[in-house]
Amino acid sequence: MPTPRRLFQLGFLVLILVGVFVVEGNAERWCPFGGVETMYAWFIGGNSLCATGITNLFAFGAILLSLVLLRRAFCSHACPIGTVSEWTNDLARRWGWKPKRVPRGLDAVLSLLKYAGLVVIVWLTWVAAELIFRGFCPAYALLGRHGEDITMWAYVVGGGTVLLSLFVTLPFCRWLCPLAAVMNPISRFGLVRVTRDESSCVSCGKCARACPMGIPVDEAPVVTQARCTACGTCVDACPTHAGQPTLALRTAGRRRRLVPSAVVAGVLLLLFAGAVLGSMLLPIPSFRWSRGELPENATVLELSVGDLNCRGRATMFRYFLTRDDDLEVVGPLRLHAWPAPDRGRVEISYDPDLTDPETIHMALTMPYYDYDIGMMRMSPFGIEGYDPLGLGGD
Amino acid sequence: MSPMKRLSSAASIVALVLVVAAPVARAEGAPAPGAAHYAQGEALLKQGQVDEAAKFFLAAARAAPKNQAYVQRALVLRRIQGLRRFVAKNELSKRWVTSARSLHLFYVQSGLGPLAVELDTVAHQRMQNATSATWLAEAYLEAGQNVEATNLLATYSGQSPRLAAYHALALARLGRPEDARRVGQRAVVAEDADPATLFDVARLSAALGENEKALALLRTSFERTPAAALPLAKGRARASSDLASLAALPSFAEVLRTQSKVKQTCRGGSSCSSCPNRGGCGK
Numbered sequence: 031m032p033t034p035r036r037l038f039q040l041g042f043l044v045l046i047l048v049g050v051f052v053v054e055g056n057a058e059r060w061c062p063f064g065g066v067e068t069m070y071a072w073f074i075g076g077n078s079l080c081a082t083g084i085t086n087l088f089a090f091g092a093i094l095l096s097l098v099l100l101r102r103a104f105c106s107h108a109c110p111i112g113t114v115s116e117w118t119n120d121l122a123r124r125w126g127w128k129p130k131r132v133p134r135g136l137d138a139v140l141s142l143l144k145y146a147g148l149v150v151i152v153w154l155t156w157v158a159a160e161l162i163f164r165g166f167c168p169a170y171a172l173l174g175r176h177g178e179d180i181t182m183w184a185y186v187v188g189g190g191t192v193l194l195s196l197f198v199t200l201p202f203c204r205w206l207c208p209l210a211a212v213m214n215p216i217s218r219f220g221l222v223r224v225t226r227d228e229s230s231c232v233s234c235g236k237c238a239r240a241c242p243m244g245i246p247v248d249e250a251p252v253v254t255q256a257r258c259t260a261c262g263t264c265v266d267a268c269p270t271h272a273g274q275p276t277l278a279l280r281t282a283g284r285r286r287r288l289v290p291s292a293v294v295a296g297v298l299l300l301l302f303a304g305a306v307l308g309s310m311l312l313p314i315p316s317f318r319w320s321r322g323e324l325p326e327n328a329t330v331l332e333l334s335v336g337d338l339n340c341r342g343r344a345t346m347f348r349y350f351l352t353r354d355d356d357l358e359v360v361g362p363l364r365l366h367a368w369p370a371p372d373r374g375r376v377e378i379s380y381d382p383d384l385t386d387p388e389t390i391h392m393a394l395t396m397p398y399y400d401y402d403i404g405m406m407r408m409s410p411f412g413i414e415g416y417d418p419l420g421l422g423g424d
Numbered sequence: 425m426s427p428m429k430r431l432s433s434a435a436s437i438v439a440l441v442l443v444v445a446a447p448v449a450r451a452e453g454a455p456a457p458g459a460a461h462y463a464q465g466e467a468l469l470k471q472g473q474v475d476e477a478a479k480f481f482l483a484a485a486r487a488a489p490k491n492q493a494y495v496q497r498a499l500v501l502r503r504i505q506g507l508r509r510f511v512a513k514n515e516l517s518k519r520w521v522t523s524a525r526s527l528h529l530f531y532v533q534s535g536l537g538p539l540a541v542e543l544d545t546v547a548h549q550r551m552q553n554a555t556s557a558t559w560l561a562e563a564y565l566e567a568g569q570n571v572e573a574t575n576l577l578a579t580y581s582g583q584s585p586r587l588a589a590y591h592a593l594a595l596a597r598l599g600r601p602e603d604a605r606r607v608g609q610r611a612v613v614a615e616d617a618d619p620a621t622l623f624d625v626a627r628l629s630a631a632l633g634e635n636e637k638a639l640a641l642l643r644t645s646f647e648r649t650p651a652a653a654l655p656l657a658k659g660r661a662r663a664s665s666d667l668a669s670l671a672a673l674p675s676f677a678e679v680l681r682t683q684s685k686v687k688q689t690c691r692g693g694s695s696c697s698s699c700p701n702r703g704g705c706g707k
């Protein structure tokens with residue numbers, strides 16, 4: 031009988047794969063690390079970075095909450111890299127390959143890599159205003175639909191993770207994952223902990239040997255290590271289950287209530303559902319810009335725009351909206367954009383006494399002379415329901 | 425298998441291949457939809473018949489709406505028609521100047537000298553400044569009206585190196601190399617000169633037989649031209665009669681391979697991987 035965690039892993043991976051490869055959704059929009067990368071740009075400038083949006087911030091928010099409640103349960107339940115890595119290691123065990131135990135000293139040194147990586151990634155991302163890690167991310171290699179942004183390095187890191195997982199448990203999660211570096215300082219204070227009843231413990235050491243993160247579970251009554259993912263593998267490995275379990279997930283504090291693994295999975299599910307619902311109820315634009323004071327009778331023009339898929343495109347959209355030739359859209363303006371793969375959405379607020387939707391449509395779709403480059407720049411945007419040449423096609 | 429059956433099988437295969445290949449062969453031989461309209465549009469545009477050309481480009485786009493080249497050409501011509509209407513109907517204003525400038529650049533880059541002269545004469549009457557003089561001088565040179573250019577630039581050529589270069593170029597074309605050299609001395613390009621000025625001074629240098637200087641200026645001009653506009657600039661260099669003396673030189677071909685060194689500002693893209701502004705998107 032599969033455990034609730036295994037069912038969660040399977041269900042979540044299937045959901046992601048179907049979402050990406052069948053529905054052709056964009057997993058990048060929900061990447062929690064994208065939330066980390068875009069945070070600075072979003073809070074300082076009010077606009078998201080590159081192809082990220084408010085959904086990334088909601089996903090990261092859900093993970094922050096899950097850390098406070100369930101420590102790094104996200105890693106052991108939902109992260110596709112964790113799932114693939116763990117299943118690969120399981121497969122190796124079935125083939126009779128025993129995982130190598132990494133010496134503690136080496137493990138500790140290797141664990142520092144992710145912190146160094148995080149500093150470099152965040153710094154480069156904020157300086158370059160581009161999702162630097164995307165080119166190396168094994169999750170993007172898996173879920174990026176082999177897009178042109180995926181570099182060979184992402185496949186190398188992804189392939190290396192799978193290969194290494196045959197011999198070592200969760201190598202990427204332990205040593206390289208930059209999201210883990212963000213999570214660890216918060217995870218340390220998580221509500222749920224693995225606790226050990228020393229009176230009934232037979233000190234067999236099976237729990238420590240089973241821990242995929244290499245935590246010496248048998249050495250302290252409470253696992254306080256930040257890297258604990260609340261996976262429950264140590265609990266399952268413990269041979270003493272008579273009456274009160276020796277090893278169990280419990281809440282911190284005096285009462286130390288038992289936390290069944292189904293509850294962990296259920297809470298995670300609620301948090302992720304909350305993130306999805308939150309992003310739907312609070313559709314905060316990824317790109318915002320305004321000019322002048324809008325009058326009380328300001329009108330909002332909502333458009334579905336083809337090829338409005340990232341911040342760069344939103345900037346270009348603004349460039350056409352603020353053109354200064356005969357198609358100039360005069361008066362105060364406010365642009366809210368939600369770039370999305372294939373087709374984004376915008377809301378343009380304007381003064382109806384000074385301009386009209388036809389002018390806005392023309393400004394956005396007709397070529398514009400770009401003096402910086404000295405040539406006519408074609409608009410890449412196709413507005414749903416607007417056909418400037420009357421061609422009748424899409 | 426009997427010989428008859430083998431023959432029959434072979435005949436079936438040949439027939440099948442013919443059935444499959446015939447439409448392909450027909451398709452390869454047939455003109456692409458809209459191609460004739462497109463070619464007609466280009467021919468009319470070369471003659472300066474903008475409105476007629478626009479009709480043919482639109483017909484080409486309607487015949488092949490998936491052909492981006494046709495659609496874009498139709499859109500550009502629609503835009504040019506709009507600009508022409510606006511410039512003709514409106515008085516001098518900031519928008520008028522911007523629109524006239526767009527139209528001027530289109531005419532010059534498309535080799536439509538007479539139309540450019542017509543537009544820029546009106547623009548210069550209204551604006552009466554070095555900018556409008558530059559437009560008109562450029563138009564005169566494009567149209568081969570060198571006498572008119574020298575008359576105009578006698579007043580304005582001291583106002584910028586570019587105007588001095590135009591003046592000298594017009595004089596050189598009129599067979600007055602000494603005057604051209606004298607006026608051309610004012611065409612001193614600054615360290616940070618824009619690519620258009622560099623290009624024009626390169627034309628002057630080539631017209632005066634200073635090939636090495638012309639090539640060096642041309643190279644710097646290309647280096648300072650944004651990557652997106654480089655094909656257009658190189659096309660103009662290839663087509664320029666003033667640079668014809670360079671065309672036979674091996675170093676000219678080398679200069680035409682010059683890459684842009686301009687860091688572009690972000691105006692979007694479907695992917696960061698091929699973005700020329702990689703790393704500067706949020707700035």
